[in-house]
Amino acid sequence: xxxxxxxxxxxxxxxxxxxxxxxxxxxxxxxxxxxxxxxxxxxxxxxxxxxxxxxxxxxxxxxxxxxxxxxxxxxxxxxxxxxxxxxxxxxxxxxxxxxxxxxxxxxxxxxxxxxxxxxxxxxxxxxxxxxxxxxxxxxxxxxxxxxxxxxxxxxx
Numbered sequence: 001x002x003x004x005x006x007x008x009x010x011x012x013x014x015x016x017x018x019x020x021x022x023x024x025x026x027x028x029x030x031x032x033x034x035x036x037x038x039x040x041x042x043x044x045x046x047x048x049x050x051x052x053x054x055x056x057x058x059x060x061x062x063x064x065x066x067x068x069x070x071x072x073x074x075x076x077x078x079x080x081x082x083x084x085x086x087x088x089x090x091x092x093x094x095x096x097x098x099x100x101x102x103x104x105x106x107x108x109x110x111x112x113x114x115x116x117x118x119x120x121x122x123x124x125x126x127x128x129x130x131x132x133x134x135x136x137x138x139x140x141x142x143x144x145x146x147x148x149x150x151x152x153x154x155x156x
Contacts, residue, residue: 007035007044025056032057091140091154098137102130105137110149 004021005014008029014037016024024030025047032048047053089109098105102122107115118136121129139145140154147153 002038005037006030006047021053022056025053088152088155089148091143091156094148094154095137095141098133098140100137102133105133105140109140109154112149 002018003015004017005012006016006021006024007013021030021036030036030047030053032046032054034047035044036047036050036053037044048057094105094109096105097108103115103118103120105115106112106118109115118129118133121132123129136145145154
Protein backbone atom coordinates (compact mmCIF):
# COMPACT_ATOMS: atom_id res chain seq x y z
CA UNK A 1 0.00 0.00 0.00
CA UNK A 2 1.49 3.31 -1.09
CA UNK A 3 1.37 6.41 1.05
CA UNK A 4 0.11 9.20 -1.20
CA UNK A 5 0.23 12.94 -0.67
CA UNK A 6 -1.64 15.49 -2.77
CA UNK A 7 -2.14 19.24 -2.89
CA UNK A 8 -5.82 19.99 -2.44
CA UNK A 9 -7.88 23.09 -1.77
CA UNK A 10 -6.51 23.33 1.77
CA UNK A 11 -2.85 22.68 1.02
CA UNK A 12 -0.78 19.52 1.21
CA UNK A 13 -2.72 16.50 2.43
CA UNK A 14 -1.40 13.07 3.24
CA UNK A 15 -0.36 10.43 3.76
CA UNK A 16 -3.42 8.59 2.46
CA UNK A 17 -3.80 5.07 1.15
CA UNK A 18 -4.64 3.71 -2.29
CA UNK A 19 -8.31 3.22 -1.42
CA UNK A 20 -8.65 6.83 -0.29
CA UNK A 21 -6.97 8.04 -3.49
CA UNK A 22 -9.42 6.02 -5.61
CA UNK A 23 -12.33 7.42 -3.62
CA UNK A 24 -11.07 11.00 -3.99
CA UNK A 25 -10.69 10.50 -7.74
CA UNK A 26 -14.25 9.15 -8.00
CA UNK A 27 -15.74 12.17 -6.21
CA UNK A 28 -13.53 14.76 -7.93
CA UNK A 29 -11.34 15.58 -4.94
CA UNK A 30 -8.33 14.60 -7.00
CA UNK A 31 -8.50 15.73 -10.62
CA UNK A 32 -6.13 14.89 -13.48
CA UNK A 33 -4.27 18.17 -12.81
CA UNK A 34 -3.91 17.68 -9.05
CA UNK A 35 -0.29 17.48 -7.91
CA UNK A 36 0.50 14.15 -6.18
CA UNK A 37 3.56 12.53 -4.62
CA UNK A 38 4.45 9.19 -3.10
CA UNK A 39 7.68 7.62 -1.92
CA UNK A 40 9.71 6.66 -4.95
CA UNK A 41 8.89 9.81 -6.90
CA UNK A 42 11.58 12.46 -7.08
CA UNK A 43 9.11 15.35 -7.35
CA UNK A 44 5.42 16.27 -7.38
CA UNK A 45 3.64 15.29 -10.60
CA UNK A 46 0.17 15.75 -12.03
CA UNK A 47 -2.07 12.78 -11.33
CA UNK A 48 -2.75 12.26 -15.04
CA UNK A 49 0.99 11.74 -15.64
CA UNK A 50 1.14 8.63 -13.43
CA UNK A 51 -0.11 5.50 -15.23
CA UNK A 52 -1.47 3.99 -12.01
CA UNK A 53 -3.71 7.03 -11.45
CA UNK A 54 -4.40 8.10 -15.03
CA UNK A 55 -6.32 4.90 -15.72
CA UNK A 56 -8.71 5.65 -12.82
CA UNK A 57 -10.02 8.95 -14.18
CA UNK A 58 -13.28 8.68 -16.10
CA UNK A 59 -12.77 9.01 -19.82
CA UNK A 60 -14.84 11.74 -21.47
CA UNK A 61 -17.70 10.53 -23.61
CA UNK A 62 -17.45 12.04 -27.06
CA UNK A 63 -20.74 11.97 -28.97
CA UNK A 64 -20.61 11.01 -32.62
CA UNK A 65 -20.60 13.80 -35.17
CA UNK A 66 -24.13 14.10 -36.58
CA UNK A 67 -24.65 14.00 -40.30
CA UNK A 68 -25.88 17.22 -41.86
CA UNK A 69 -29.44 16.99 -43.17
CA UNK A 70 -30.02 18.22 -46.73
CA UNK A 71 -30.76 21.94 -46.96
CA UNK A 72 -29.27 22.72 -43.54
CA UNK A 73 -27.00 25.72 -43.25
CA UNK A 74 -25.06 26.23 -40.02
CA UNK A 75 -25.55 29.30 -37.86
CA UNK A 76 -23.14 32.15 -38.56
CA UNK A 77 -20.01 32.36 -36.45
CA UNK A 78 -20.22 34.72 -33.45
CA UNK A 79 -17.93 37.24 -35.11
CA UNK A 80 -20.28 37.39 -38.10
CA UNK A 81 -23.63 37.17 -36.33
CA UNK A 82 -25.69 40.32 -35.83
CA UNK A 83 -26.57 41.27 -32.27
CA UNK A 84 -29.50 39.06 -31.38
CA UNK A 85 -30.69 40.47 -28.06
CA UNK A 86 -31.96 43.93 -28.89
CA UNK A 87 -30.37 47.34 -29.10
CA UNK A 88 -27.09 48.17 -27.44
CA UNK A 89 -27.20 50.15 -24.21
CA UNK A 90 -26.09 53.74 -23.95
CA UNK A 91 -22.79 54.48 -22.19
CA UNK A 92 -24.07 57.94 -21.19
CA UNK A 93 -27.32 56.64 -19.67
CA UNK A 94 -25.49 53.85 -17.84
CA UNK A 95 -22.84 56.19 -16.44
CA UNK A 96 -25.27 58.91 -15.33
CA UNK A 97 -27.56 56.39 -13.65
CA UNK A 98 -24.55 54.90 -11.91
CA UNK A 99 -23.36 58.31 -10.68
CA UNK A 100 -26.64 59.32 -9.05
CA UNK A 101 -28.42 56.05 -8.21
CA UNK A 102 -26.03 53.49 -6.67
CA UNK A 103 -26.07 50.24 -8.63
CA UNK A 104 -28.94 51.21 -10.95
CA UNK A 105 -26.61 51.96 -13.87
CA UNK A 106 -25.03 48.53 -13.57
CA UNK A 107 -28.46 46.90 -13.40
CA UNK A 108 -29.51 48.83 -16.52
CA UNK A 109 -26.35 47.63 -18.28
CA UNK A 110 -27.15 44.00 -17.50
CA UNK A 111 -24.83 43.49 -14.52
CA UNK A 112 -27.71 42.83 -12.13
CA UNK A 113 -25.69 41.03 -9.43
CA UNK A 114 -23.07 43.78 -9.29
CA UNK A 115 -25.75 46.48 -9.27
CA UNK A 116 -27.63 44.86 -6.42
CA UNK A 117 -24.37 44.49 -4.47
CA UNK A 118 -23.58 48.19 -4.95
CA UNK A 119 -27.09 49.16 -3.86
CA UNK A 120 -26.88 46.99 -0.73
CA UNK A 121 -23.44 48.40 0.17
CA UNK A 122 -24.71 51.96 -0.26
CA UNK A 123 -27.74 51.34 1.97
CA UNK A 124 -25.85 49.29 4.58
CA UNK A 125 -23.20 51.99 4.99
CA UNK A 126 -25.73 54.83 5.24
CA UNK A 127 -24.60 56.24 1.89
CA UNK A 128 -20.83 56.01 2.30
CA UNK A 129 -20.72 52.93 0.08
CA UNK A 130 -22.24 54.95 -2.75
CA UNK A 131 -18.69 56.12 -3.45
CA UNK A 132 -18.10 52.72 -5.09
CA UNK A 133 -20.99 53.35 -7.49
CA UNK A 134 -19.89 56.94 -8.12
CA UNK A 135 -16.36 55.86 -9.09
CA UNK A 136 -17.83 53.06 -11.19
CA UNK A 137 -20.01 55.62 -13.00
CA UNK A 138 -16.95 57.71 -13.81
CA UNK A 139 -15.17 54.62 -15.15
CA UNK A 140 -18.15 53.84 -17.37
CA UNK A 141 -18.36 57.40 -18.70
CA UNK A 142 -14.62 57.58 -19.43
CA UNK A 143 -14.73 54.35 -21.47
CA UNK A 144 -12.90 52.07 -19.07
CA UNK A 145 -15.91 49.74 -19.08
CA UNK A 146 -16.28 48.58 -22.69
CA UNK A 147 -19.24 46.19 -22.70
CA UNK A 148 -22.62 45.66 -21.13
CA UNK A 149 -23.64 42.57 -19.17
CA UNK A 150 -24.25 40.59 -22.36
CA UNK A 151 -20.82 41.35 -23.80
CA UNK A 152 -22.02 43.90 -26.36
CA UNK A 153 -20.10 47.18 -26.72
CA UNK A 154 -21.82 50.28 -25.38
CA UNK A 155 -23.45 52.73 -27.75
CA UNK A 156 -21.70 56.07 -27.39
